[in-house]
Amino acid sequence: MTNFLPVTMQELLETGVSQPDFVYITGDAYVDHPSFGAAIITRLLQSQGYSVAVLAQPDWHTVKDFTRFGKPRLAFLVTGGNIDSMVAHYTSAKRKRSTDMYSPGGRAGLRPDRAVITYCRKIREAYPDAAIAIGGLEASLRRFAHYDYWDDTVRPSILADSGADLLMYGMGEHQITELAQLLAEGVPIQEITDIRGTCYLTSPENTPWGGVQCPDYAQVCRDKKAYAKATRQQYDQQDEITGKTVLQRHGDKMLVQNPPAVSLTQEELDAVYRLPYQRKPHPMYDAQGGVPGIEEVQFSIAHNRGCFGYCNFCSIALHQGRRITCRSEESILEEAKKITEMPNFKGYIHDVGGPTANFRLPSCKKQAKSGMCVGKKCLAPEPCKALQVDHSEYLRILRKLRKLPKVKRVFIRSGIRFDYVMADEDDTFFKELVAEHVSGQLKVAPEHVSNVVLDKMGKPHIECYEAFQKRFYEITKSLGKKQYLVPYLMSSHPGSTLQEAVKLSLFLRDNGMHPEQVQDFYPTPGTISTCMYYTELDPYTMEPVYVPKTPKEKAMQRALLQYYLPQNRQLVLSALKQAGRQDLIGTKPNCLVAPEQRSDSQRSHADKNRNPHTKGGVSPRKPKHSSKKSRRS
Template sequence: MNEFLPVCREDMEQKGIEQLDFICVTGDSYVDHPSFGVSIISRVIEAEGYTVGIIAQPNWRSQKDFTKLGRPKYAFMVTSGNIDSMVAHYTVALRKRTDDAYTAGGKAGKRPDRAVIVYCRKIREIYGDIPIVIGGLEASLRRFAHYDYWDDAVRPSILVDSGADLLSYGMGELQTIEIVGRLAGGEDIHSLTDIRGTCYLTDPVNTPYGGVQCPDFQVVCRDKKNYCKATKIQMDNQDEITGRTVLQRQGDKMLVQNPPMRVLTTEELDRVYALPYTRTYHPMYEELGGVPGIEEVEFSIAHNRGCFGNCNFCSIAFHQGRKIAVRSEESVLREAELLTTLPNFKGYIHDVGGPTANFRQPSCTKQMEKGLCVGKKCLAPTPCKALEVDHRGYLELLREVRAIKGVKKVFIRSGIRYDYMMEDKDDSFFRELVEHHVSGQLKVAPEHCSGDVLDCMGKPHIEVYKAFAEKFYQITKKLGKKQFLVPYLMSSHPGSTLKDAVELALFLKEQGIHPEQVQDFYPTPGTVSTCMFFTGLNPYTMEPVFVPKTPEEKAMQRALLQYFLPKNHALVVKALRQAGRSDLIGTGQKCLVPPLRETYGTAKNAHTQKAGPAKRSTHDGQSGRKNDFGGKKNSGGTKRPVQKGRKQHPFVKRPK
């Protein structure tokens, strides 16, 4: 039976360890499962022959937890956990959350705001100049000067605020192996300036030649056009082949981002998933009821990484990259067989997916030599002519998994890219998806119906979703099944006017869709959409973009997506009048809502109802939604807290 890594002195003594080589500090409870980034990184370090311990959710108000394992021989490795600590703590309406699925017992408050910064400063206070390496989602997405929604201001690189020595961005296995090896070999951490996939601060005189420089931190704070320029430079240099060294002045220091680390090969990714994880939470949490975040990933399998879909509101491309990495069929099948031996397995594999479940090959062959196209998308607004679509490998993998003895059903719950499916001339995958891999509902993400808004999102136009939905229901009917599409929708994204929101409400009425869940756009670091939100400009065209920002404006857009709810009635009426669409208020077939008097009886009553729904509608409405940090099933931090009953990924990712 696999053992957990040391979490206390007693564990060290039992293993005969006097001093640990490395200590990993995380903002999550300790779950030793490959869906948790710190678990992967700690096991990778262990596999290199070093001793490593875990300090999970230390009390940052004292030194006790930070000293319980002693001083590591080489370095501290620090992460906020699977998601950004600010997203973990606050809704899009900036209200404090009461739950945290990555914490034992599910209760919020066990990690600080801006956890990476707080942990690093405490380590510095205790241990002085000991080497500190930061990584995971919070660090990765804040590596440059970035707009911070919670401060409503531009903050410097997290390297500046944390005082850490080195930042590992993206999927960190390869750079971690190089970092720990060189530190153990006696190199000073300040000399590790040539490792791909890392960032560091240096005196300007030591700035390496050949890089592309972003506008300075002080400049992007006051000039939004320069903020856009910096965003475009950063986004355009995340490919392992075309990406250059990126520079940005941070006060009296120069931030250097080395080119991205190469994507893991299939053999390397297989080895990562073959490491000796216990695949559960540490037993010290048993009396608290365990860690909710394990529930949906416990019987799920990640078969890929990366996403060439590259939606503007998602940070997967900025963190994981657009190039697809895949595990071998043999590796996935071994994990599936392992799942059947676990005590709580009931025969159902909840997912064989990833950031985008049906990506199992490059978008085209030329990217393997020339990299992915800079400033272009493979699927939006229309599929690239060079796009190569083939589901045969993924389909064969699913067939083999569902044929394993003890497996009753294999579901796909992570994002399916339906526009990619519609480009496949072979319907085999579509048919078998509907027949074998839908658990009653298939979650997909058209997000909006307005062409202008979808262009700002970097998504295909709504006609593609309509064609997909028609085909889905045709196959479903032919099979005699009762299955449904659950469309994810987003309100208040940059580019979405009140008229666009009305258009979306009419689309929902036409399609007979009554969404139970909608999400207000959450401007998190590391996305093009967040740049639009902050600047009011599209960084790729420099054209103005309308941005809904006031609480009432955002509430009206969100209410229109659920126009059928009585609590939204008064606010929807107000929104329709403001949008010049009073014709949609009435009892006719084409109307969205009846007049206020019909529902509330008197004008006086109607007036008293106005403020209530408007105020309540400013909440994020993300029940069961994944956040827009991008996501994946295996490390770092993708797409907000996990909620029971939903498939979640540490990088919080949302369906495509």
């Protein structure tokens, strides 16, 4: 018997249980690490005295796997995994991925498309009257009628599509605790309608009073203005203090979203991270090479939740929320000590972060009573005057981590909000970040350089990033180090015309950057940017938004980010001509690509004589650094 939760009936029987209280079904391999939502929810239930069996990546072609543990006493709990199953399967170009980082050996194809729906239907086939509750990112972001990029249509709430009884959205600990208690008391799941952070379907005559009713499923399918209006209404009600019940009719049923769950207190969050995680994949995967998804997080520490950065293309606001909650210093140090005792620890803590690494405070003091501002952003296009900026606690924690026995270095690899760093009048953190916590490259996310596009992204204007970049290299130089910024950049976001894409390529040229990977905008479920992509409207202004949608234009915008690659030459030529920038076609130092009629040997000779464009003499043809990008939704 291992210290993992039971994954077979034999293991369950060895615990003295023949019928588990819960069967937890996930589209990921079973990894008992707090970076995996499945681990947190199952360990939390176990700590409360419930028996839980884990069914990871069941074979969905028959019902056999779904009957492995029989019908649970209380409920089936279903999640697609750490990311949406369609994002796990397909690239932004809708090509099938060859690997799956959350599956044993990185093997693709071990979960179905639309995993939550498929799993729930198989449960219903095996046990028609079983209680089913769904949660996790896939369920959370598809809780309303939503545009589905892969079907290119509006799909109903995943609650209606799956046939589940209840949907838990957000970070789940409070919801699952209340749900388990009510089920244990004998309350039928169909009668559990008042838990915050949950959604349910009911007859219209049972609709609760006082809710905000957004356009119904039929309306948002036929009317893009109605879809945009619904998106704004849904986002505006996601604060735990000011958020109201949200209603959306689906045929003869009413979808009811209760107000968001209250954030965990620091004590509650600390307790979650004290649970007895094994911090590794189940050993049943050892022969298959383990689970690659653990590699980035095994020696990392999550110290916070939530993000008031509120980027339009990001799912965090609709899932974790904008409110910051943090673990205590003692909890973080306790986890770090556990990491240092792991047999394969080499002395390097890979990350001390979260959705945004350097947030430890609420964005302002008033939100404790008044909630987050509706329809406004704390940092974009400029920092709010009420913003609290203070890195001192985070810096104190990092210093203590560096002093732990067996710790050689402590890195920060998750997102640093450079605009928040620049808003801090005290640059002690900035200096120490560069001196102590960068492993050669620091990843930051300006995303674009055009302020037109950045406004649609909900990001700060490029002048802020340029100031950050200047200061980063000044500090780096003063320390005698060779370190580089790796900017995350995105092509084809709503608002990006070819002219805006050309501006981005010129920024790369002038800074000597040759990104090895580039990110096309990916219209993932539930985000504000996805609403813009589908409706071609800004849901907060209802003004038209230009959206690059054709494969040809998206390919041109992508090619402009890698204009120096020979295979992109024809696309770059087409893009520059279409954008009216023929001045960038030629052999002069400021040009991006040689004219079409020049031979390869002539182009090679011109490249050798091209002058560098960047500070420090970095040639754009042979940069000293490159931008690597690997991003999850």
